[in-house]
Amino acid sequence: MTPKLEFDTQSAEADCFLGQVYGLLDAGMKDQAADFVYDHFHELLSAGDFTSCDAIFRAADPSRLGSSLSRSFLSLTDRDKKQFVARQVFFQRAFHFVQESQDLERATRLFGHLA
Amino acid sequence: MTPQQLRFPGQEITGVAVAIRWTGFCTHSGVLYRHTNGQLFLLHLGGDCDLSHEVFEGNFAWVIPDLLPEEVDEIRNVCRAIARTMPQIHYSFRFDPEAKLDATTLEVISQLAPHGLTCSTFVLAVFNSANVRMIDLKDWQQRPQDEKWYGALWRYMSTNGVDTAHLDQIRDDVKCLRVRPEETAAACLALRGELPADFGFCEPRGQEISRAVRAAFDSTWNRSTRN
Numbered sequence: 001m002t003p004k005l006e007f008d009t010q011s012a013e014a015d016c017f018l019g020q021v022y023g024l025l026d027a028g029m030k031d032q033a034a035d036f037v038y039d040h041f042h043e044l045l046s047a048g049d050f051t052s053c054d055a056i057f058r059a060a061d062p063s064r065l066g067s068s069l070s071r072s073f074l075s076l077t078d079r080d081k082k083q084f085v086a087r088q089v090f091f092q093r094a095f096h097f098v099q100e101s102q103d104l105e106r107a108t109r110l111f112g113h114l115a
Numbered sequence: 116m117t118p119q120q121l122r123f124p125g126q127e128i129t130g131v132a133v134a135i136r137w138t139g140f141c142t143h144s145g146v147l148y149r150h151t152n153g154q155l156f157l158l159h160l161g162g163d164c165d166l167s168h169e170v171f172e173g174n175f176a177w178v179i180p181d182l183l184p185e186e187v188d189e190i191r192n193v194c195r196a197i198a199r200t201m202p203q204i205h206y207s208f209r210f211d212p213e214a215k216l217d218a219t220t221l222e223v224i225s226q227l228a229p230h231g232l233t234c235s236t237f238v239l240a241v242f243n244s245a246n247v248r249m250i251d252l253k254d255w256q257q258r259p260q261d262e263k264w265y266g267a268l269w270r271y272m273s274t275n276g277v278d279t280a281h282l283d284q285i286r287d288d289v290k291c292l293r294v295r296p297e298e299t300a301a302a303c304l305a306l307r308g309e310l311p312a313d314f315g316f317c318e319p320r321g322q323e324i325s326r327a328v329r330a331a332f333d334s335t336w337n338r339s340t341r342n
Contacts, residue, residue: 031151034192068188075189075246079217079224110185113246
């Protein structure tokens with residue numbers, strides 16, 4: 001049961017983190033949201049906590065994050081991308097979101113090298 | 116290059132730009148960016164472990180790169196992250212076109228050139244950290260005056276308190292390829308689809324930029340000495 005409990009805790013923490021990010025974005029505080037994302041990912045990556053990052057990738061909604069912040073999620077984790085399970089699926093969702101909302105050329109330019 | 120592309124104080128920067136000036140004996144570059152609070156900040160590497168983040172006072176010209184808004188956002192995010200951490204960055208000559216600042220520690224990550232950056236390659240590393248590649252080094256040319264310049268800088272550093280272990284590490288790098296500050300600024304003149312810009316694009320435009328900022332410096336200097 002312990003792994004499940006840990007997974008649940010990380011999911012709850014990811015939801016809490018994303019709730020704060022969406023809140024800042026909804027309030028028009030895009031830069032503050034980005035700073036919060038940067039600082040949070042720095043903490044997780046510095047601690048080698050890749051499973052918490054994965055929980056964020058599983059729960060994050062690219063259409064709520066927007067193209068800039070979705071790109072930040074991928075940029076910040078690019079160096080360690082082999083450590084993640086859910087990052088690739090997040091990448092596909094983010095790419096699809098930009099392709100649908102804008103176009104394929106833009107999606108490729110923004111995300112193509114971050115797979 | 117049209118005069119509108121190299122801009123001087125008084126013209127608006129909404130996102131990011133590469134700043135360039137003539138110091139009196141060399142060109143110097145940095146990243147200009149619009150902070151959340153609306154102020155324009157200059158982030159630049161002035162020397163060994165001498166990173167500065169300051170409100171822009173207008174003493175640089177600049178070139179605004181042709182980037183997507185998301186790329187501009189990301190560069191601004193990287194600049195603010197650097198400003199919050201202010202990492203110690205050594206001054207070093209060898210340039211790796213893939214050099215970035217680490218997402219967690221903001222230390223320079225580069226397999227080819229791990230010892231540090233110049234003011235010019237610091238700008239390129241900031242852009243790289245936002246996954247925006249400005250320079251293509253493939254056909255970059257070695258120029259004899261660059262080795263002379265790096266040699267003079269190394270000697271200056273060796274008499275101005277720079278750590279001897281670091282000086283030993285970079286001694287042989289004086290012979291490496293140099294992307295001059297004005298060439299980093301010149302890369303910003305490329306259209307989005309032309310990036311990363313190569314030597315053939317950057318070198319002649321860099322010379323034009325260098326002449327323009329020298330002329331601006333000379334006219335300011337002449338005005339201030341007359342008054």
